[in-house]
Amino acid sequence: MSAIDKATAAPPRDFESLRAAILERRQNLPKRIAQVAAYALDNPDDIAFGTAASIAASASVQPSTLIRFAQLLGFDGFTAMQAVFRERLRERTSSYDDRLTALRDKAENGAGHRAIFDGFVAAATTSLQDVSRSVDEAHLDQAITLLAGAETIHVLARRRSYPVASYIAYALGKLQIRTQLIESAAGMEAEMIGFATAKDAAVIISFAPYAPATIEQAETLARLGVPIVAITDSAFSPLAEFADIWFEVAEADFAGFRSLSASMALAMAICIGVAEKRRGPAGRSSPEPKIR
Template identity: 65%
Template sequence: MTDETALSAPRDFDGLRSLILARRQSLPKRIAQVAAYALDNPDEIAFGTAASIADAAGVQPSTLVRFAQHLGFDGFTSLQSVFRERLRERNSSYEERLSALRADVGDNGANHRILEGFLTASGTSLDLLARSLDEALLDRAIAALAGAETVFILARRRSYPVASYMAYALGKLGVRNQLVESAAGLSPEILSFATPRDVALVVSFSPYAAETIDEARQLSERGVPVVAITDSAFSPLVQFATLWFEVAEADFGGFRTLAATMALSMALAVGIGDARRDRKPGKPRGRARSPS
């Protein structure tokens, strides 16, 4: 192993992800290509062969070995085992997660300990966001969203509560918005009304909702600015986003809270309302109140 790769290999997926993100600016082009594919498609890395993974990532099989060694592993098989372990931990059913959680907290005061676990995880997420958030990025995102004729809000599955809150808060603050959801399957028609004068706020976390990613791509191709909230520099949303926030949520027992994401969403909503209020003639300056 060369001096370049002489480092301790991460023992779990979170550690591996953190290492890749920390070194993403210095990764050689082909290795960065594999890294992006690996974080976007962890299941394929876990179960695919070197040949199939290399073909899907658009590289030679030897690049997979170089990628593994670059991160401190002695070969691709060793790195692959991290992805397989991640799959066992993250893709367990909710029943399995509950059983594992029960084994961890025991029976005595279990409910209180579960609450403590989620409070601790939420606190960790909030602290990380407070340390990592770029204030200039926050200002630019609020300015872009406040200047939109309509804010189109897109999210699905675990991210949907964020979209629902944003639509509620912006509505209360008098900001025209459109939550893209339709029981009748009319999302494409709803999105067809978006123009470059609007802005799309898109939220998606791994495993990313394919429909959300595709809709973000379509909007970007039509010149609609996209502000994204996601969890990785290698998220497929990043390539379509004009501005994007990286939010990492800590988990407890395999369950992740949305504490940091909701805090960021509240800041965006109130900031947008405040900026729009300042633009209205004859309005006294003052902070917008958070919707209750």
């Protein structure tokens, strides 16, 4: 029996264990099961509330694939796995999701601009609470240590994620850390990337739908031996394949629009952390770094 067909000896008891089991196997999953795995991690609430038929339709697979996926993780069937997703919802203490739904209804019913504003604030608060729970301290320390040791930090993003890259480049520059924002009106990005070496590091940000150019350039940097720290929104993001360290940041949406609140908070923490790491113990008595 192959590794991809062999079921887990005991099924995961909670969502975090289930997520870890999926990530451990993601490189070896068959195409259709990997499709279900990606959908499950990106849409856990849909898995909790949906039927096998509706979930299969949304994931563009057959219902039997859901059963195979559940059995691969050690469950007797799909219903047993679905119970883990439902328990995740019961364990969540935040009421912001309910508030967000109510505000969305108000906005759609013409309740006014204040309801729209409150909706975005609630979405941002949800995003910040989620990223606070999900970011591991050891993982964050590893990323900061990697970046602090780089000669030059190359920063890359496009489309919706570009503001995060722009802020990182600005903040690191103000903190007197050599930084290169990979952008060029003359189309010289490839040449700029060509200067990167294994002594450097890169921060790359991309969210679905992932910009093809960003993924291509991430692959180029990885091929050059440049260590990569990625900020993305899914364990199945193509960036995860090339990154040495990656952070999963899922921004809550309001009326279909997503802010960058959680991503910006993580970016700020990384920038200040890198500056503090580079100062070392001898610089602890000097004033804290400020970004204006």
